[in-house]
Amino acid sequence: xxxxxxxxxxxxxxxxxxxALALLGLALVVADRRGALARAAFAEGSALGRLGxxxxxxxxxxxxxxxxxxxxxxxRTVAAVTIAFPATIGVLGLMIGIAAIAAALPxxxxxxxxxxxxxxxxxxxxxAAVGEHFEAGAVDARGSATSGPILGIHxxxxxxxxxxxxxxxxxxxxxxxxPDGARGYDPxxxxxxxxxxxxxxxxxxFPDGPxxxxxxxxxxxxxxxxxxxxxxxxxxxxxxxxxxxxVVTSGTHxxxxxxxxxxxxxxxxxxxxxxxxxxxxxCPARHAGEGSAGLGVxxxxxxxxEARGTSASASAxxxxxxxxxxxxxxxxxxxxxxxxxxx
Amino acid sequence: xxxxxxxxxxxxxxxxxxxxxxxxxxAAALIGAAIVGALVLLWxxxxxxxxxxxxxxxxxDPRGWLPLAALFAGLPELTHAAxxxxxxxxxxxxxxxxxxxxxxxxxxxxxxxxxxxLLGLSAGPAGVFDAWILGVGEQVHRxxxxxxxxxxxxxAAVVVAGAAGLCVRMSRSLGGVVLTLLPGPGRLRPLATYGxxxxxxxxxxxxxxxxxxxxxxxxxxxxxxxxxAAWVTHxxxxxRRAATGILLLCSAAATLWAFAAAWSQGASxxxxxxxxxxxxxxxxxxxxxxxxxxxxxSGP
Numbered sequence: 115x116x117x118x119x120x121x122x123x124x125x126x127x128x129x130x131x132x133x134a135l136a137l138l139g140l141a142l143v144v145a146d147r148r149g150a151l152a153r154a155a156f157a158e159g160s161a162l163g164r165l166g167x168x169x170x171x172x173x174x175x176x177x178x179x180x181x182x183x184x185x186x187x188x189x190r191t192v193a194a195v196t197i198a199f200p201a202t203i204g205v206l207g208l209m210i211g212i213a214a215i216a217a218a219l220p221x222x223x224x225x226x227x228x229x230x231x232x233x234x235x236x237x238x239x240x241x242a243a244v245g246e247h248f249e250a251g252a253v254d255a256r257g258s259a260t261s262g263p264i265l266g267i268h269x270x271x272x273x274x275x276x277x278x279x280x281x282x283x284x285x286x287x288x289x290x291x292x293p294d295g296a297r298g299y300d301p302x303x304x305x306x307x308x309x310x311x312x313x314x315x316x317x318x319x320f321p322d323g324p325x326x327x328x329x330x331x332x333x334x335x336x337x338x339x340x341x342x343x344x345x346x347x348x349x350x351x352x353x354x355x356x357x358x359x360x361v362v363t364s365g366t367h368x369x370x371x372x373x374x375x376x377x378x379x380x381x382x383x384x385x386x387x388x389x390x391x392x393x394x395x396x397c398p399a400r401h402a403g404e405g406s407a408g409l410g411v412x413x414x415x416x417x418x419x420e421a422r423g424t425s426a427s428a429s430a431x432x433x434x435x436x437x438x439x440x441x442x443x444x445x446x447x448x449x450x451x452x453x454x455x456x457x
Numbered sequence: 458x459x460x461x462x463x464x465x466x467x468x469x470x471x472x473x474x475x476x477x478x479x480x481x482x483x484a485a486a487l488i489g490a491a492i493v494g495a496l497v498l499l500w501x502x503x504x505x506x507x508x509x510x511x512x513x514x515x516x517x518d519p520r521g522w523l524p525l526a527a528l529f530a531g532l533p534e535l536t537h538a539a540x541x542x543x544x545x546x547x548x549x550x551x552x553x554x555x556x557x558x559x560x561x562x563x564x565x566x567x568x569x570x571x572x573x574x575l576l577g578l579s580a581g582p583a584g585v586f587d588a589w590i591l592g593v594g595e596q597v598h599r600x601x602x603x604x605x606x607x608x609x610x611x612x613a614a615v616v617v618a619g620a621a622g623l624c625v626r627m628s629r630s631l632g633g634v635v636l637t638l639l640p641g642p643g644r645l646r647p648l649a650t651y652g653x654x655x656x657x658x659x660x661x662x663x664x665x666x667x668x669x670x671x672x673x674x675x676x677x678x679x680x681x682x683x684x685x686a687a688w689v690t691h692x693x694x695x696x697r698r699a700a701t702g703i704l705l706l707c708s709a710a711a712t713l714w715a716f717a718a719a720w721s722q723g724a725s726x727x728x729x730x731x732x733x734x735x736x737x738x739x740x741x742x743x744x745x746x747x748x749x750x751x752x753x754x755s756g757p
Contacts, residue, residue, distance in 0.1 A: 181631035182657030188624035216478030235485035
């Protein structure tokens with residue numbers, strides 16, 4: 115059933131909807147008919163009973179292998195989907211509950227069991243909605259990025275932001291940004307301006323969807339914060355004053371919720387960005403003058419801290435890493451010269 | 458999940474009732490989703506263009522053939538084989554259709570790699586299956602006006618329910634057929650059968666070389682058709698036996714073809730994959746040979 119339902123729509127794109135639906139209907143009717151035929155044919159004592167012992171053993175081996183493959187794929191599909199969408203974990207609990215109720219009902223209550231199963235199926239959207247509500251309320255449900263300290267920048271530097279893997283969008287800053295607000299923006303005003311810019315990106319770039327992208331930008335928030343200073347150089351005394359930073363939070367939640375800063379002026383690649391964008395994150399030298407180094411949001415200087423949206427327990431999602439992955443985008447270091455092998 | 462499938466494997470008593478309820482629940486969820494989907498389609502009169510299917514594929518995209526694969530694989534017969542009743546062997550026309558279609562499906566070696574991403578066995582956010590759920594969720598959000606995140610969760614929940622039901626159904630019905638094929642005394646036999654299924658499935662789940670078993674899905678579907686064809690051939694007599702024998706050979710050839718196609722696919726090649734595929738191909742050959750050369754038992 116699963117591949118049938120999954121792949122039925124594939125035909126629609128190719129040839130229109132009608133052939134796919136017709137084929138799907140035909141498949142169901144014929145499968146049912148063949149099932150009825152087989153029930154009659156393979157009953158004990160008829161066709162199945164006449165099979166020789168050798169064929170019985172080989173068939174049994176083949177069937178064990180087929181069952182194992184199908185069970186493994188079904189189980190892996192369940193695992194993959196519950197990991198990717200943690201809100202669906204409750205559905206498995208619902209399944210166990212239905213099994214428990216059905217087991218507890220006395221024999222012969224077939225209709226009652228069927229009613230329980232149908233009620234359970236109707237409860238699936240509710241369980242999913244509750245799970246989603248729970249996910250949305252989780253700690254660190256939304257992905258965010260905390261900038262490096264704002265040390266003060268000149269006009270027309272550019273901030274390049276990627277939210278939920280949509281982007282990058284370059285946001286030019288048209289005035290000074292000073293930690294004390296002496297000229298141009300102070301950090302709080304800058305946060306307001308950046309938030310407005312992100313909302314505008316959502317409206318302009320994704321008016322017709324994807325809804326996730328529009329939500330990510332249109333509901334994004336930017337907050338100005340102050341953090342204790344970090345002593346980065348040993349040859350000068352540590353500053354006492356707290357350092358201003360800003361935090362960009364995605365408008366969506368869950369493990370796909372993520373905010374990144376990248377080097378501005380990236381070429382638009384129709385193939386999309388690569389798996390590991392660390393090298394793209396680091397601005398080439400020609401951007402050092404006009405890039406976004408002053409905001410501390412590229413890999414070239416102080417780096418930024420990224421917190422991905424929590425993915426609940428994320429117990430088995432090795433590709434996404436542990437929940438709420440916090441990582442420090444490392445400052446650029448000169449490439450290491452490959453060492454010669456010792457002879 | 459495999460453990461649950463195993464727990465529900467008993468054919469009588471409480472666990473059997475529980476398994477039936479889970480299967481009914483899963484089927485009801487899928488039927489409900491299909492009804493909602495059909496209503497939405499009728500309401501909007503256009504097909505949703507989602508994720509993996511958004512790009513118009515080549516004219517003979519094998520994904521379009523997959524309904525045929527599911528239609529003509531031998532699973533319906535196998536899953537019903539343990540039932541009771543009386544009658545003759547499956548009709549000749551059905552067997553002929555089965556083999557013609559399996560040849561057609563197996564004729565597309567591109568079948569195998571398209572299955573893996575469709576089943577979303579790469580669990581990361583970049584998985585195509587995720588993209589499919591996200592795409593359908595977005596369509597549901599847009600057409601029904603419910604919250605996007607909730608729509609996505611609902612679509613994913615239906616997928617989970619369907620796959621869980623499939624897991625229980627397959628372990629139960631195919632395991633039941635194996636028990637029918639290998640009758641004998643002792644309580645250990647069901648335990649050994651379901652243990653073998655669960656053990657193999659668990660081994661496949663962690664198998665990288667077969668993409669977690671996805672690489673073997675196409676061959677397995679076709680092997681199920683070969684099993685049914687072998688039974689029909691073995692049980693039939695006279696001129697009909699020659700015809701069903703030819704069909705069996707075609708079916709076995711299609712299965713071998715699928716195994717050969719799987720050989721050249723897969724993300725991480727290695728020797729173990731060759732062992733899987735070689736064993737499967739050997740099983741197919743032995744199955745066809747025994748069915749053709751062996752003689753049916755006399756009497757019922």
